[in-house]
Amino acid sequence: MVAPRVVVVHRASEWTELLARHGTRGQVAFFLQQRDQSPAEVSARHDELDAALSTVAAGIPSDWRRATVERAELSRFAFEPEDVVLVVGQDGLVANVAKYLDAQPVIGVDPAPGRNAGVLVPHAPAATAALLARVRQGIAAVHERTMVEARSDDSQSLVALNEIMIGQPGHQSARYLLEVGGIVERQSSSGIIVGTGTGASGWCRSIARIQAPQLLLPEPTEQVLAWFVREPWPSPTTGVDLIAGRLDGDRLALRVESDTLVAFGDGIESDRLSLRWGQRVTVGISPRTLRTVVA
Template sequence: MHRTSELTELLARHGTRGQVAFFLDQRGQSLAGVEERDERIRAALADVAAGIPPDWRRASVERGDLARFVFEPGDVVLVVGQDGLVANAAKYLDAQPVIGIDPLPGRNAGILVPHAPAAGAALAEAAYAGAASVCERAMVQVRTDDGQTLIALNEVMIGQAGHQSARYALSVGGRDERQSSSGVIVGTGTGATGWCRSIARIQAPDLPLPGPTDRALAWFVREPWPSPSTGAELIAGRLDDAALDLRVESDQLVAFGDGMEADRLTLWWGQRVRVTVADRTLRTVIGAAGR
């Protein structure tokens, strides 16, 4: 699995390398850096593909096609790209081992893509043989009162599609509050290394964030507005074996996970939503067993 490179996206928009170079130059940037990153990504993809046993069935999936791609139970998934690409794939998987490959060391955090391209083939064979060490990463689930579900690896966001004020009634930890805010974020221990960590630094610096394998979540309310009918007391917390409940009081809200806003649940006035730790985990490959 991979994502379209910056160069490919720029060429799709501007047509030719010359036009891309002119566009970047007008903004004080260089085509050379974009081309260099594109070459490194292509080389990483080629290295990974070359190491896969020739008798294995294989497919290449671009990020934009994830919602239409069907993963088989016995698949081994190699993700070549940034950390967020693993999170993008997570909701479409169910127990398949995931090997994160970093094509641009030094540019990515490497938390979910810790492996070099050269290690991909050996790790894939170990994962296929059941001889890989894996990290069972907790995931977060949204379930509506009419049975719709959404699962994410890092975090889920519930709010207005246009990121305007969302109105709802929040229930968590035995406390209730009607709120108007920019939305509610509920994240996992994996998410606590990304966006949720950034929110916590500002909003709740003393909140103990969960670890990647902990069956616990952290939640945050973005910019709650205190008014005669809404409050701003419930702004952050941790869920250990507990749920966050929300009743929609806007014409329409959405819930989406890991930045995949196009693949979302639409929530209507009066609808109830519950956010919990998911039963499913994401199995990321750490290494071959015994190493």
């Protein structure tokens, strides 16, 4: 029988990235001082992350297989179906890894309590051994977090944990025909956001406060999405009646009327769908979920 494998996902610290760029600790310190930043604070954050990773590593059973992957390598890493994924870092790092998974349990570990929101990384490094034991025994409490998916009519697809944004790549006005709930409207706007209950604690909540304060945002495990049109522009040919709502099983559809629009998830513009004039894209609930271990 093959031993279980733990994959530890983390992001290189600011100090590590600066050291790779500048070569020596002295040059890093000079660079930071020139920008009125404290080398000691940046170095302390590096040490904090390093200590958390060491504690996590010590909590992995000695008979388990293990692998480590940095955020920049995620697109090239092959996750196995039986992996247990340990994400050590900020909440956003869990969102970064989510689209590469398919039902593997995720344990979010916070290396810097008090600096992170801790929504997706609620666990202390010292809890690693106990959490892995519960996962192995099949008794871990898990949240099945809803994800959002965009599909284009040329078979491109994209999945995200928090939200998908559709807009103009240069952040100018996006022109499109929007269809939702059987209603169709031609619009010109800064783009459309479709978010999950997990995303409702971040960008979507910020937009909802201004755009639709009465809209009931979904819970993380609820099979519902929330959508918002950013800064719709009223004109003789474009309307502003469709600005926000909920998607409960149905899908939002958009037909591109700009030269190019893009769709990207969780703020990662480098991984995106490119949509040309006349193309149609739909956004709805993904059949995949993110399984986060809560206890």
